[in-house]
Amino acid sequence: MSYGKLGGKLSSRINLGELKMGIEVNGKEIKWVKDETVKELLKRVKYSFPLVVVKINDKVVPRSDFSKVTIPDNSKIAVVHMISGG
Amino acid sequence: MDKEKIKKKLKGSSVGIAGAGGLGSNAAVSLARAGIGRLVIVDYDKVEKSNLNRQYYFLNQVGKVKVKALKDNIKKINPSVKVDVYNEKLTKGSMDRHFKDVDVIIEALDSAEMKTAFVEEIMHKLPKIPVIAASGVAGYGHSERIVTKHLGNLYMVYDADAKSSDEDVLMAPRVCLMANWEANLALELILGN
Numbered sequence: 001m002s003y004g005k006l007g008g009k010l011s012s013r014i015n016l017g018e019l020k021m022g023i024e025v026n027g028k029e030i031k032w033v034k035d036e037t038v039k040e041l042l043k044r045v046k047y048s049f050p051l052v053v054v055k056i057n058d059k060v061v062p063r064s065d066f067s068k069v070t071i072p073d074n075s076k077i078a079v080v081h082m083i084s085g086g
Numbered sequence: 087m088d089k090e091k092i093k094k095k096l097k098g099s100s101v102g103i104a105g106a107g108g109l110g111s112n113a114a115v116s117l118a119r120a121g122i123g124r125l126v127i128v129d130y131d132k133v134e135k136s137n138l139n140r141q142y143y144f145l146n147q148v149g150k151v152k153v154k155a156l157k158d159n160i161k162k163i164n165p166s167v168k169v170d171v172y173n174e175k176l177t178k179g180s181m182d183r184h185f186k187d188v189d190v191i192i193e194a195l196d197s198a199e200m201k202t203a204f205v206e207e208i209m210h211k212l213p214k215i216p217v218i219a220a221s222g223v224a225g226y227g228h229s230e231r232i233v234t235k236h237l238g239n240l241y242m243v244y245d246a247d248a249k250s251s252d253e254d255v256l257m258a259p260r261v262c263l264m265a266n267w268e269a270n271l272a273l274e275l276i277l278g279n
Contacts, residue, residue, distance in 0.1 A: 080235050
């Protein structure tokens with residue numbers, strides 16, 4: 001499953017050494033890791049909250065797909081978590 | 087939209103509210119004052135004295151079923167609002183039960199786990215109905231950190247840097263601010279820009 005224009009297939013054909021590879025998570029730029037799933041990314045950026053929504057390039061990723069969907073290079077990711085209180 | 091059109095549109099609209107605590111009771115009262123046609127409110131709790139620091143109840147209502155007390159309070163402010171209340175605990179698998187025919191749903195629950203479960207189930211089962219949720223209501227001050235996050239059909243009143251209510255106080259100013267932020271978003275979704 002590919003989210004966004006620069007899916008895994010395209011970016012793997014580019015000479016990686018020539019390009020600055022990166023993604024943006026909640027406004028912060030971090031390194032792009034090939035074939036990294038949403039689940040793995042969340043672990044890497046240490047989001048351990050009971051998560052509610054992850055959006056990649058404006059598309060919401062269902063929670064059930066977190067371990068299936070991979071992060072495309074150059075993508076913008078929004079992660080929103082729930083904090084107790086009401 | 088002119089004033090008469092707004093009034094008419096609101097009168098013909100409905101909002102579902104999951105939870106009648108700090109967020110839900112205050113959002114409901116604001117929407118009633120604004121002239122919403124119908125509210126659907128679900129909660130299973132009773133009013134406790136400790137709720138009065140932020141929730142829209144009175145001392146003489148301590149011990150009463152929250153949704154009934156809230157309906158009484160709303161009726162004293164605006165008797166023309168139709169208020170459907172359910173004194174029930176929201177449970178996984180049937181969270182959407184009373185909210186199938188409303189225009190907008192407000193999440194006004196307490197724990198992060200319940201908030202998450204509710205929002206996910208509603209977004210999955212009622213994908214066409216916008217959901218407004220709040221996250222990060224505990225504490226005081228820092229109003230400027232609160233933002234609206236728009237994610238698909240989910241609108242979140244959000245302070246990413248707030249502490250959990252297990253670690254920080256819940257008090258009227260911030261809770262009511264976010265409750266009214268939710269209510270204000272509901273109006274925006276119903277009326278358009």
